[in-house]
Amino acid sequence: MSTATGTAATAVPTAVVVEAPGLHRLVEHTPREPGPGEALVAVHAVGICGSDREVYQGNRPEGYVRYPLTPGHEWSGTVQRVGAGVPEGLVGRKVVGEGFRNCQVCDRCHAGETTLCTSGYEETGFTQPGAMAGTLTLPARLLHVLPEDAGLTAAALLEPAACVAAAALKANARPGERVAVVGTGTLGMFAVQFLRAASPAELLVVGTRRDREALSRRFGATDFRTGDQALPAGFDVVVETAGSAGAARTAAALLRRGGRLVLTGIPAPGAEGLDPTDLVVRQLEVHTVFGAPPDAWAHTVRVFAAGLLDPLPLVTHELPLTGFSHAIDLVGAGDPKVGKVLLRP
Numbered sequence: 001m002s003t004a005t006g007t008a009a010t011a012v013p014t015a016v017v018v019e020a021p022g023l024h025r026l027v028e029h030t031p032r033e034p035g036p037g038e039a040l041v042a043v044h045a046v047g048i049c050g051s052d053r054e055v056y057q058g059n060r061p062e063g064y065v066r067y068p069l070t071p072g073h074e075w076s077g078t079v080q081r082v083g084a085g086v087p088e089g090l091v092g093r094k095v096v097g098e099g100f101r102n103c104q105v106c107d108r109c110h111a112g113e114t115t116l117c118t119s120g121y122e123e124t125g126f127t128q129p130g131a132m133a134g135t136l137t138l139p140a141r142l143l144h145v146l147p148e149d150a151g152l153t154a155a156a157l158l159e160p161a162a163c164v165a166a167a168a169l170k171a172n173a174r175p176g177e178r179v180a181v182v183g184t185g186t187l188g189m190f191a192v193q194f195l196r197a198a199s200p201a202e203l204l205v206v207g208t209r210r211d212r213e214a215l216s217r218r219f220g221a222t223d224f225r226t227g228d229q230a231l232p233a234g235f236d237v238v239v240e241t242a243g244s245a246g247a248a249r250t251a252a253a254l255l256r257r258g259g260r261l262v263l264t265g266i267p268a269p270g271a272e273g274l275d276p277t278d279l280v281v282r283q284l285e286v287h288t289v290f291g292a293p294p295d296a297w298a299h300t301v302r303v304f305a306a307g308l309l310d311p312l313p314l315v316t317h318e319l320p321l322t323g324f325s326h327a328i329d330l331v332g333a334g335d336p337k338v339g340k341v342l343l344r345p
Contacts, residue, residue: 015133021058034083047074072130076155157311162292183242196220
């Protein structure tokens with residue numbers, strides 16, 4: 001694992017730079033010294049998700065990427081140095097960090113809804129330099145400190161976990177309720193773990209891959225169905241993570257009257273929408289999530305520290321930064337044997 005050091009910054013061999021869609025190169029990386037309010041973090045591991053593939057392919061929505069770019073928004077590491085105004089006690093601590101570079105002064109930021117910042121979109125790994133490099137320099141206020149014995153490889157997955165934590169907080173599942181998760185990818189498996197921690201009476205997982213049943217049950221599912229099977233109804237809470245064309249409708253159909261639905265998936269244009277008549281007549285409560293505000297991050301770190309969140313079984317591949325191209329191919333291959341792919345600087 002990475003360890004802290006108080007020595008001066010030196011160049012390290014590699015950083016990934018995506019110059020333009022479909023074009024990347026490996027460059028020598030020199031750490032950027034932290035300015036006032038900033039911290040310099042030695043990156044231990046960085047995850048790759050579908051949005052990183054979008055960056056590379058060039059199909060991320062306009063305004064949500066800025067080239068040339070060092071990607072990497074899912075990461076873990078150890079603080080090496082801090083700038084003026086940042087507590088020295090952070091040096092040597094294991095950390096993860098929020099991605100959204102919110103302004104902290106608009107009304108949404110003051111309300112704690114930093115992912116709705118009205119000053120415009122800025123995010124680590126998309127419009128600001130990311131963690132596919134030896135180090136990452138970022139505002140220290142975005143850091144969340146991990147326990148000293150935390151596993152940094154597992155912690156690299158806490159960014160997607162925090163997005164699901166935001167959904168779990170909005171779902172507000174209570175002990176004894178019937179809950180369900182639609183989707184069996186990384187987000188879905190995290191949703192199972194967060195909802196299991198709420199002590200549900202029943203926890204159903206709905207997916208398209210029968211091979212995810214064992215892992216779903218390992219994380220706490222009491223039932224598993226695929227979309228071609230008859231699905232039960234009457235659930236109090238459903239969290240949708242699939243992002244497929246019909247996932248929202250499938251999720252809504254599982255709910256009882258007055259049930260609570262949280263949507264996290266972003267389907268391609270033209271997906272089936274929710275029926276507004278159904279929403280009104282059944283008085284369904286619908287929430288959506290895009291990113292993770294600070295309270296969701298804090299909740300994630302607490303749950304992880306308590307041993308209630310286990311990301312490691314989701315990791316199937318660990319590659320050096322020089323394996324970026326291969327990692328991108330793995331993420332998009334559709335191979336059921338490929339789970340979470342990590343790069344190790």
